[in-house]
Amino acid sequence: MKTAEQIASFIVMILAVAVYAMTLQFPSLEGFETGPAFFxxxxxxxxxxxxxxxFLQSFRSSNDKLPEKMRDALIIMVLMLVYLYLVTLLGFNISTPIILVIFLAFLKVRTWYSYIAxxxxxxxxxxxxxxxxxxxPIPEGAMFG
Amino acid sequence: MLLQAFFDVFQFNVIGILILGVISGIAIGSLPGLTATMGVALLLPLTFGMSAVTGVLLLIGIYFGAIYGGSISAILINTPGTPSAAATTMDGYPLAQQGHAKKALMVSTISSGVGGTISVFFLIFFAPILADWALEFSAAESFALAIFGLSIITSIAGESMVKGLITGVAGLLIATMGLDPVSGFPRFTFGEVNLMNGLNFIPVMIGLFAASEAFKSMESINFQDKVKVTLNKAGLKWPEFKRIIPTILRSTGLGTFIGMIPAAGGDVASFVSYNEAKRFSKKPEEFGKGALEGISAPEAANNATTGGAMIPLLTLGIPGDAVTAVLLGAFLVQGLQPGPLLFQNHGEVVYALFIGMILANLLIIICGLSGIRLFVKVLDVPKKYLTPTILVLCVIGSYALNNNFFDVWVMMISGIVGYFMQRYGFPASPVILALILGPMAESNLRRALVMSEGSYSIFFTRPIACTLIILAILTLFTPLFRYLWNNHKKRKANSEAI
Incomplete structure (x- = not known):
């Protein structure tokens, strides 16, 4: 948790600096008190x-590690990215049954009829x-659209 | 005239259409990605061939039903079906996870129906008076209202206030993407056309709540599929109901009032009422863990906004939000011009609508309560089937919104970010709150400053604005002081122990 919070605090600070730098290039508005950069x-x-x-708070956080079970969640995220790519290519109606079969296989579902139903x-x-x-309308995919 | 109105409504086909509207509304509302606005807009063409009362009541049934329906998926699968149910997830989902899904759904159904019904009575009796008052809302008051809404972040932040504020400010920053509301200058768009209008918050919401929850359930899915939520058959008991009555009434009042204000709808009302319920509660620590008040407050409030939103629409012809704007269209198609003259020229239509609205709310209670057994079946579906299905619905739901695949990528990225946020204790609700209220806060702040020629005194010299700002400051800092006070006490106790 401690390390994660410190990493997060750096991400926040870097993003803040980046946003601030970008707002410097926004034009100011003539005749208005506040421009697009104000907010x-x-x-x-x-x-x-x-x-x-x-960052300061993170030093008070415990050092204990979280149980590492992220692997399956990460694999599903990758499968979802593959699915989204398939949808843009083949359309929703073809990609969805394909990815659902892959999901079920990954989740080790044993009943054969679930793979159809x-x-x-x-x-x-x-x-x-x-x-x-x-x-x-549902996405049709580049190959058919 | 009233009698005539009764005859107009109590006809077989009118009642049938109303039931149809409410049921389709509930279904649309419970599906993530389909909002009340969309449901009403999609079915608007169906009303062209109907009589004025029938057509408008069909859309009203869908509108009211959808606002209620959002709570069903919020409670059962932690996915607000509509933006206004986002606050309902905070206590509804934990309660369902404890096995009390039936009780949670009963609370949301009854609160929604009662809140909605009372708000219609408000509409009938106070429409003219309240409309005058809401008209005085200018930029300064709207900004103050937005800030009041945002101040809730510290109360819903959860374990770490800093993390809650970080996600809230991140949401506000994301909300500034797109064309600047005053000058039209494109901000943070990186040349991407799809970002010109900013990020739509609905795909973000689907990603942060539904997709991230689905990813998280993968962590345990292969280990403990057998451990299911055991469903507690116990419903809502009378003493429990009696306890939430004050919450329902307070939230109904707040909801009706907020619904009346242009550009503030069920989403704002539900968060504000949630926070007020927490503040008034004797046990605020139960909020977020499945408090009944935490469900009934946002649900009574968001359904109460429906009656409130009809006030400016019917009396002034001003639609307060997107749904009422579509409803205004439905009126115009029927040759009815909402406004002061509507009451004089078409009194019987107005009364018929009032009666129909009350009926629609009663139908929500009837359909909702009788449907609960069907709804909770969702929890019986093993996660191995439910999770892939939810992920597919996330994709199609975010696409259906604007028929734009860009929104699907937004949903997916929000889902991944949301997964890591959840893992490291960063709450997601402040992001949604900020995305909803950010544009309202910014544009009204700047408009108010233009009105006052740059002087911030405008927020303190106008009584309504000033009151709201003071309330916002109190809301923002109360949890902070409580936190510091508790720490102080703890330290004192520790040093005394040594």
Whole structure:
């Protein structure tokens, strides 16, 4: 926790400085008391102070390590990125069943019929509600669009 | 006239349409990414062929139902179905995780219905008086209201106030992305066209709440799938209900009032009422862990904004938010011009709408309570099936909003960031609060300063603005003082022990 908080405090401070630097290039408005830079500049100063406070506070945090079970969560994030890429390529209706089968396999689901029921069920449900019932288009993908 | 209105409403097809509206509203509201505004806008074309009362009541049913429906997914899967249910996740989800999903849903249903019904009575009796008052809100008052809303961050920050403030200020900074509201200068857009209008907060909200929660559940999914939330069949008991009555009434008042103010809707009202409920509570430490008041306050408030929002719409013809703007369109299509003349020329329509609105709120209670058994089935679905489904819904929900895949990437990045935030104790709610209130705060602050020619005295010489600012300062610093005081006491106790 301590290390994480210190890293976070540095990220906050660096972001604050970056935002402040960017606001310096914003034009000022003639005839107005406050320009586009006014609000973000003020916020970036507050943000920097908070970063410093977090850094100071981190010394009081415990050093104990969190249980490391992040692996599965990280794998799912990567799979989701693959899924989003697939959707832009093949469209929602084709990519969704594919990724759901991969998800189920990754989660070690053993019942064989889930591999058919869930992917088809979810895809059909979304298609029905969004496209048919509400008329909201669903992503078609570059290959078909 | 009243009798005529009764006959207009109590017809088989009108009641049927209203029930249809409320049920579709609940379904739309409970799906993340589909908001009340969207539901009303999507079904608006259906009303073109209907009579004025039927058509408008269909949309009102959807509007009211959707505002309530957002709480269902907020409670069951920690995903606010609509922005105004974001505050409901804070206590609704913990309570459901403890097995009391049924009780949580009962509280949200009854609070929503009661809050909504009372707000319609407010609308009927106080519409003209309140409308006059809300009209006095100018930039200074709106800024003060936004600041008051933002001051809640310290109370919802959780374990670390600094972390809560950091995520809040980060949200405010994100909210400044896009075209500057006064000069039109593009800020922090990095040449990306999709950022011109700033980041839409709904994909961010879906990512921070739903996707990050799904990622987190992966940590334990392969180890403890057997350990399910055991569902407690116990519903809401009478003494418990009696305890939340004051909360419902207070939140209804706040909600109606906030709903009346242009540009402040259910999202603002629910956070403000949540905080007030916490402040008035004898046990504020229970908030965030599944307090009944923590569910009933935001839910009564966000449904009460519906009655409030109708006040300026019907009496002045001014829509207070996006939903009422679409409703205004529905009126105009029917050849009705909302405003003072509507009451004179089409009195029977107005009364029919009032009766219909009360019915819609009663229907929420009926449909909600009878649907609970169906809703809680979601919790029976093993996480191995639920988590992938939620992730797919996150994708389609953020896409459906504007048919823009950019929003899906925003959702995904927010989900990843949200996962790490949650892991290291950075609360997500302040980000959403800041994204909602940030633009309101900035543009009104700058507009007020233009009005006063740069003098900050404008916020202290106007009574309403000044009151709100003082309340904001109190809200901001009370938790801080309490924290310091407790530390002081602890230290004193420690030194005495030595």
């Amino acid at each position: 973000p500049k003020m916020l970036s100063i507050v943000f920097f102070i908070l970063g410093v406070l977090l 869930l992917p088809i069920g979810v895809t059909f449900f979304v298609y029905l509600i969004f496209q048919v019932f509400l008329g909201v």
